[in-house]
Amino acid sequence: MVVKINENYLLLKSSYIFAEIAQRVNKYQEENPKAEIIRMGIGDVTKPLPPAVLEEFKNAVDEMGKPETFRGYGPEQGYSFLIHKIIENDYLPWGIELSEDEVFVSDGAKCDTGNIQEIFGLDNVVAVTDPVYPVYVETNVMAGRTGPIDSEGRYERLVYLPCTAENDFVPELPTQPVDLIYLCLPNNPTGTTLNHEQMAKWVNYARENKSIILFDAAYEAYIQEDDIPHSIYEIEGAREVAIEFRSFSKNAGFTGTRCAYTVVPKELKAHDNEGNLHLVNPLWNRRQTTKFNGVSYPIQRAAEAVYTPEGQSQINEYITYYMENARIIRESLEKIGLNVYGGVNSPYIWIKTPEGMDSWDFFDLLLNKAHVVGTPGVGFGPSGEDYLRITAFNTLENTKKAMERISELSF
Ligand SMILES: *Cc1c(COP(=O)(O)O)cnc(C)c1O
Numbered sequence: 001m002v003v004k005i006n007e008n009y010l011l012l013k014s015s016y017i018f019a020e021i022a023q024r025v026n027k028y029q030e031e032n033p034k035a036e037i038i039r040m041g042i043g044d045v046t047k048p049l050p051p052a053v054l055e056e057f058k059n060a061v062d063e064m065g066k067p068e069t070f071r072g073y074g075p076e077q078g079y080s081f082l083i084h085k086i087i088e089n090d091y092l093p094w095g096i097e098l099s100e101d102e103v104f105v106s107d108g109a110k111c112d113t114g115n116i117q118e119i120f121g122l123d124n125v126v127a128v129t130d131p132v133y134p135v136y137v138e139t140n141v142m143a144g145r146t147g148p149i150d151s152e153g154r155y156e157r158l159v160y161l162p163c164t165a166e167n168d169f170v171p172e173l174p175t176q177p178v179d180l181i182y183l184c185l186p187n188n189p190t191g192t193t194l195n196h197e198q199m200a201k202w203v204n205y206a207r208e209n210k211s212i213i214l215f216d217a218a219y220e221a222y223i224q225e226d227d228i229p230h231s232i233y234e235i236e237g238a239r240e241v242a243i244e245f246r247s248f249s250k251n252a253g254f255t256g257t258r259c260a261y262t263v264v265p266k267e268l269k270a271h272d273n274e275g276n277l278h279l280v281n282p283l284w285n286r287r288q289t290t291k292f293n294g295v296s297y298p299i300q301r302a303a304e305a306v307y308t309p310e311g312q313s314q315i316n317e318y319i320t321y322y323m324e325n326a327r328i329i330r331e332s333l334e335k336i337g338l339n340v341y342g343g344v345n346s347p348y349i350w351i352k353t354p355e356g357m358d359s360w361d362f363f364d365l366l367l368n369k370a371h372v373v374g375t376p377g378v379g380f381g382p383s384g385e386d387y388l389r390i391t392a393f394n395t396l397e398n399t400k401k402a403m404e405r406i407s408e409l410s411f
Helices: 007-011 017-031 051-064 080-094 109-119 134-143 196-209 281-291 297-305 309-335 359-370 396-407
Strands: 103-106 126-130 159-162 180-184 212-216 242-247 260-263 269-271 277-279 340-342 348-352 387-391
Touching (some): 007 134, 051 297, 080 297, 103 281, 109 134, 109 212, 196 212, 309 340
Parallel strands (some): 126 180
């Protein structure tokens, strides 16, 4: 007998963008040991856990060490104390009512956005924006919902919705029927977002076409402008067509600690092969209770502390810090005539490459001439070819230094 692999894995594009970036940066550093390289490609927060969070984290660790307060397996869906705070703080202020069994606490929005496709049939047609957070695409490739990738980097059977400067990074409604639609807003990597009216168009489309929107709101905390929905459920009818993913990673520094949650409303339904309707919520519950054993107790206590007044003011301070970096990046680059997008409601700035340069050319130019590292847009999809992503997650000092260096270049 010879064990067979899941051949879908062979369809995955092999060269990974971040490995290529690391290789180019390391090579440059070896050849130019004195160059002080500033990394602006970071897709990770850099501020430590807020003190209020850390304190509850530690207290809960101590509880685990005493027989009276020790906890073993918790509810797979998350502790009620955390779910209650989530509903009360993240939804009620926007007029959204959720019941506790519509919220599923997890160890990450990456896992949840990656795993959610499991509860849907393999013959569904999947739509993604282009550029895109690669997790949505690659988990569907692994599952067998696509064909092979073409020379431009598009998988067969996936529907790509281009988001470029030409359409102001607002995806247009698909021209062919699609079943599952991944939307990430505020967007990684473009940093742009949709207002209420633009989002309502998508909700209405999903209602009319019986599609489901998989809404990744990992960057919700960065929203600054008034007309941007903080949850897709602010849009009328969204409870019937949308699953929402949230995370403590980017607002509260949980990237290494791991806590997130997913909302699956009770109104959400999908068909079986005979055309009978089924609720989606119990399917996700079944999936999670079978394959997941919950987030650790101290981490859920740490996440709960995000919602205390101290926690809120500490995370707001961090977000203000990152958004100040974003402003500096945006304004510095605009000043030297570059076309930049995002950075207003998100920590990502999406830069159009100067005339005649593709994303790797521009990456090399910034590395060689300014010792600044960005992320080539093409790593997020073929429509990212003429763009480069810079993030606001470095320190203020480094951000200013990087912008001064880039400002001395001419394009
Ligand atoms: C960072 C990020 C997340 C968060 O993932 P976690 O697993 O919760 O850390 C989710 N979606 C996108 C698009 C992200 O950039």
